[in-house]
Amino acid sequence: MKTRLLLLLLVLLGPGAWAQQPAPAATPATSTSTNDAQQLEQEREKWNAVLTGKETRILFNARPNALLVEAIKGRPPGLALDVGMGQGRNTIYLAQQGWDAYGFDIADEAINLAQDNARKAGVKITTFTQSDEQFEFGTERWNLVAVLYAGGRELVPRIYRSLKPGGLVVIEAFHRDATRVRKISPSVVFDPDELRKLYEAAGFRILRYEEPEGIGDFGLQRMRLVKLVAQKP
Template identity: 25%
Template sequence: MDRDIRTIDDVMNLLDGLFAPAADRWTSGGSGWWDDFYADRARPVPFFAAKPDESLASYVERGLITPGRALDLGCGPGRNALYLAALGFEVDAVDLSPAALAWAKDRAREAGAEVCFHQGDAFALTRAELTGPYDLVHDSGCFHHLPPHRRVGYLDLLDRVLAPGGHFSLTCFAAGDDGMGSRLPDADFYRQGALHGGLAYEDGSLRRIFGHLTEVELRRMRDEPESSAHFGEPFLWTALFRRDTPARAAVPAR
């Protein structure tokens, strides 16, 4: 008889297990799914192109964010990390997949860019590895692959590493007929033991989840043609939030 639940981490691990083997997409227990995904660099995947998010470029061009320390969560092959480094940001970039990071490091060498890459689960990396504080935390496509309970750790990570006055930039699946991702209620993902390719979000949901931050902009991503210097797909939300308030109270482990 198992009666092992004592801490918040125990609860998180139990809930992760409900989605195995799909948990390979977000936990430090493995990276095989993403390694397979990134193995063929010639695959016609829009975000494989070495282009930054159009929203991120827009924030820079409008002066909403300026060079400082940046953290790229779920950096993949490094397209946004390299863009920020070229602008003078000091960049830490994290991804679960060694295959994705190998590609990102190849691109960094070719571009002569300095980026500090970290392989692993961003929630499990130590304070020594992700030192913070960061003036910018950018996430393009990581958040919508997390199961609902992992939002707790995500918000805690933001509280820990985002500097006062710093910005959080997010690109994630948008709900709706022209969006992408599953619109199931949170509880149904646990009943079915599957994330169905990722979670779709409504704008109101994002405002509630990140309500402790100040909204700067929340809109659909612009559709960028293949010839554009930027990546853009209209089935995604883009959001920019600023930290104007103290960190939320941490949930104590018991």
């Protein structure tokens, strides 16, 4: 009975019911790699302008970061990596203190300026024009990794793997409260206790963690910051 009803239904619907329906037209896919490349180029242009002084609306500290200065005091020099090195203020400082200083950044003009400043200072630094994703951190390579106003949230496992036992990671960024003062990129903003928990969970020993009010290295405004110094066992 069911078969007869089905045949009757197909007859009433006509021959088109037997035909395969055409597939919907394909929607052209947006190229993720193209979009990523465009975003990277926009970031490169932005930070080249800021770090070489062409863009004067964003002020920044051209001197070595105070937390970094304190963290390496009394430590024997070794191999150091400055993540998001910019115009090289911290990379050059590390080299002046006897460290074998490396750094990378997407801002190629800023890196050229860093090399010029290093030559004037009479020190050698090794630099790479690369993003976080492109740079090869290596395994048990560094005695020190500095991430100063350059993120740090997505880099935890790579930093841990790349540090030698006993090596330090030094991070400074903005506290969530700082976003009440001005607009800040989410990559350099951390919630209360977030940074400490991230690095502690990864196996680091926390040597110093603070969420103080202070003058941020970028913007040069008084706001709440996060500061971390941690050691790989």
